Structure formats: structure tokens, C-alpha cells
Amino acid sequence: MFNKKGTVFFLLLLSASFCFAQDKFFTKTGKVNFFSKASMEDIEARNKTVTAVLDSKTGAVQFAIQMKGFEFEKQLMQQHFNENYVESDKYPRAEFKGVITNNNEINYGHEGSYPTKVTGKMTLHGVTRKIETTGSVKVDGENLKIESVFNIQLTDYKIKIPAVVKEKVSNNIRITVDTKLEKLKA
Amino acid sequence: MKKKISFVVILVLAVGALILYKLYHETTPDIVDSKPERVTDVSTLINDFHSDSMAARKKYLDRVVEVTGIVKSIDTSGAIVLGNREDAASVVCGLDRRHMKDYEQVKVGSSAVIQGRCTGFEIAEEMLGINLGTTIQLSFAGVKQKNK
Numbered sequence: 001m002f003n004k005k006g007t008v009f010f011l012l013l014l015s016a017s018f019c020f021a022q023d024k025f026f027t028k029t030g031k032v033n034f035f036s037k038a039s040m041e042d043i044e045a046r047n048k049t050v051t052a053v054l055d056s057k058t059g060a061v062q063f064a065i066q067m068k069g070f071e072f073e074k075q076l077m078q079q080h081f082n083e084n085y086v087e088s089d090k091y092p093r094a095e096f097k098g099v100i101t102n103n104n105e106i107n108y109g110h111e112g113s114y115p116t117k118v119t120g121k122m123t124l125h126g127v128t129r130k131i132e133t134t135g136s137v138k139v140d141g142e143n144l145k146i147e148s149v150f151n152i153q154l155t156d157y158k159i160k161i162p163a164v165v166k167e168k169v170s171n172n173i174r175i176t177v178d179t180k181l182e183k184l185k186a
Numbered sequence: 187m188k189k190k191i192s193f194v195v196i197l198v199l200a201v202g203a204l205i206l207y208k209l210y211h212e213t214t215p216d217i218v219d220s221k222p223e224r225v226t227d228v229s230t231l232i233n234d235f236h237s238d239s240m241a242a243r244k245k246y247l248d249r250v251v252e253v254t255g256i257v258k259s260i261d262t263s264g265a266i267v268l269g270n271r272e273d274a275a276s277v278v279c280g281l282d283r284r285h286m287k288d289y290e291q292v293k294v295g296s297s298a299v300i301q302g303r304c305t306g307f308e309i310a311e312e313m314l315g316i317n318l319g320t321t322i323q324l325s326f327a328g329v330k331q332k333n334k
Contacts, residue, residue, distance in 0.1 A: 024316055028278045029265035048264040048280030049305070049323040053313040062313045066306025068248070069280060069325045075212045092306060180261070184316060 023057040025144050030179035032065055040168035043077055045070040052179050054137075054144065059103025061118065061146070063096040063177070085159050086125050094124040096131065106137055113138045118148065127157045135177065142183040149176050216284050217250050218301050218328030228255030228268045232275045232320055235307055246304040246322075252330060253277055254299045260289045266300060266329070274319025285328030292329055302327025 030050030036043040048071070051064040067088040072078035082088040098120015100106070106114040119132045135148025154161060154171045161169050224246055226234075231253055234242040255268035258276060264286055269276040279300045281288055292298040302324030311318040 024314065026313075026316060026318065027261075028267060028276055028318070028321055029259075029261040029263075029280070031263060046283075047325075048261075049278045049325060051308070051311065051313070051318065051321065053316055053318075055314050060314055064308065064311070064313070066323050068305035069323055071214065071280070071283065071325060073213055073283070074210070075214045076210055078214055180263070 024053060024055050024184040025181035026053045026184055027051070027179055027181045030063065030177075030181075032063070033176040033178070034070070035174045035176070036170045036172070037174075038168055038170045043072075043169070045072045045078070045081065047071070050179060052146070052181060054100075054146065054181055056103075056106070056108040056144075059100035059106075061096075061098050061100060061120070063179075065094045067092055067094060084162060085154070091124070091126045094122070096120055096122045098131065100137070106139070108139055108144075111139050111141065116148075122152070124152075125157045125159050129156055144181045146177060146179045146181065149174065151175070214326065216282060216328075217303060217326055218282060218285055218330060220250060220301075222252035222301055223249040224251045224304075226251065226253055228253060228270075228277050231277060231322055232269075235309060235320055235322060239307070239309055243307070247307075249304055250301065251304050251324060252299060252301045253279075253324065254297065257292045257294050257296055257298050260292065260294060262289055265289075266292060266298065266327075268298065268300065271295075274317055275321070276319065277322045277324065279324045279327040282326045282328050288329040299330040300324065300327050301330045 028051050029048060030052040032047045032050050034045055047065055047069045049066065049069045052062065054061045067086050068082060070081065072081065098118050101117045101119055114137050116135045116137050118135060121128050122131045131150065133148050133150035135146065138145040152173050152175060154173060161171065234245065253268060255277060256270065258267045258269040258271055260266055264281045266279045266281065266289055267276050268279065279302055303326050304322065305325040306323040308321045310320055
């Protein structure tokens with residue numbers, strides 16, 4: 001069916017796509033927490049269905065988060081978060097697109113924990129802003145663990161705090177990323 | 187008469203404060219064993235979103251959904267993924283804080299019934315050149331019954 005040249009080309013293409021896929025790691029069950037220390041009460045929520053992809057060759061990294069997937073302990077907080085703060089019906093998804101700027105210092109073939117510097121853009125509540133943070137990539141066999149903690153200001157993302165609770169809700173939110181990724185099989 | 191009015195006002199305020207206190211402290215409900223608003227299986231759920239995402243959004247989003255499917259993978263830190271291992275499309279179930287150990291009741295490759303609230307979806311998602319397929323997300327989820 002194939003001539004010799006065609007077969008060689010096909011095999012090269014196949015091996016190229018295999019190598020390409022081998023550089024990438026992903027998860028659909030990533031974890032992202034947010035925490036707000038407030039005078040009235042600390043507010044904390046966790047999302048366990050975060051999609052994340054990392055390209056170990058380039059250091060490119062992306063996260064996608066469905067805002068309604070944040071789980072609160074208190075019903076009223078969850079309702080306020082979705083309806084009044086992040087407006088989840090209008091802006092259902094948050095995302096981060098960035099790059100590990102010191103990617104060449106990570107040996108993805110060698111187990112260990114590597115400190116990372118990450119820069120990129122985060123879109124939340126329809127507003128995109130630059131983020132620079134640090135974290136770590138832990139290489140564990142064929143899996144990776146990404147960890148990072150950084151702060152954002154609600155006002156930067158045009159998230160309004162109702163006047164009645166303005167003194168009681170912090171504008172400063174701590175985001176914690178704690179996500180395991182598996183190697184994409186070709 | 188004044189005393190009576192004062193008593194009624196205090197009573198109304200006390201009842202109001204009690205209701206507010208209760209509302210404020212009310213925890214998110216455990217919906218895993220509640221009556222589902224939709225009962226379906228993984229392939230039907232994914233096909234519904236593929237064929238008409240707007241209609242599927244109306245049908246499933248924000249609703250308590252019971253889904254039956256094959257366990258594709260387990261994340262012991264709080265998630266179970268249902269779907270066909272050969273296909274990128276998945277139903278991703280984030281386990282409710284009261285059901286964090288439910289993954290112990292299921293096995294990869296076996297059938298499971300999971301119930302949670304449908305909190306999002308992505309149709310044929312692609313990130314960094316990787317086709318991640320369609321993803322339907324259930325949160326506040328748990329295993330409804332032992333794997334068959």
C-alpha cells in the first residue's frame with residue numbers, strides 16, 4: 001500500500017507525535033484552594049476538578065477552573081461567592097496561562113523537588129491580569145506534582161464586595177495550587 | 187399595652203436573629219444520598235453535551251445528577267473519573283468533604299454509581315495542543331452504592 005519512502009515518512013511522523021506527547025503532563029482532577037482571612041470569619045473553599053496541562057519541553061503551563069466547583073463549608077458563603085462575588089453564571093471559568101521561566105533547571109527525568117518561577121496571565125471574573133509567582137515541581141516517576149501559593153486582590157479582578165460586609169471580608173485572597181499531573185500517553 | 191408591644195417586638199427580633207444565625211451557619215448539604223434530579227449514564231451524559239450543549243446545560247447544570255459509568259481513574263486526594271479509557275471524554279467527580287474516602291468503594295475498570303451536582307463542562311477542550319476531550323464536572327459528589 002505504502003512505498004518505502006511513504007512507510008519511512010509515516011514511521012517518522014508516528015515517532016515524532018509519540019515524542020511530542022511524551023513531553024506533556026495533564027490532569028482533570030487538580031486541586032486549587034482559596035483562603036480569605038477576615039475579621040468576621042475566615043473563608044475557605046476547595047476545587048477538586050481543575051484541568052491542568054504542563055509541557056515539560058517548553059515549561060508552558062495552563063489551568064482551567066469551573067468557578068461553581070468551589071466547595072465551601074457554609075451554604076450562604078457558597079451562594080454569595082457564586083452570585084455576588086465571582087458571578088459564576090456570567091463568568092463560569094477562570095484560567096491561567098503561563099510559563100515556568102526556569103524550566104531548564106528542572107530535570108523531568110530525575111526524581112526530586114525543583115523550585116520554580118512562574119509568570120503568566122490569569123483570567124477571573126472576565127478580567128485578565130499578569131501573575132508572577134514561585135512554586136515547585138516535584139518529579140515522582142512518571143508523575144509530577146505542582147505546588148504554588150500566591151495572593152490576588154479581589155479589586156484587581158473587579159470583584160465587588162458589598163458595602164455591608166466590606167469591613168468584614170478581606171480584599172486579599174490566598175490561592176493555593178496543589179496538583180498532581182500524569183504523563184500523557186501517546 | 188406598651189409592655190405587650192415591647193414583648194412582641196423583642197420576640198420578633200429574637201426569632202429573626204435566630205433565623206439569620208441558622209441561615210448563616212447552615213452547612214452545604216450532603217447531596218450524595220438525596221433524590222437525584224437527573225439519572226443518567228456516562229455515555230448519555232457526554233453525548234447530550236456533544237449533540238446540543240445549550241440543551242444539556244439547561245438539563246444538567248446546577249442539578250443533582252446520578253451517573254453510572256466505568257471508573258477510568260481514581261485520585262485519592264478527592265476525585266473519581268468516569269469514562270472509557272480509550273476516549274479522552276470524561277465525567278470528573280470531585281468528592282464532597284464528607285465522602286473523601288468513597289474512592290475506596292470503587293475500582294478502576296469497574297462500574298460505579300456516583301451522585302453530585304453538575305458544576306461545569308468543557309466541550310472538546312484543547313490545551314497546549316493536547317486534545318482533552320469533553321469534560322463534565324460533578325462536585326459535592328460521592329459513591330451512591332458499591333460497585334457492581
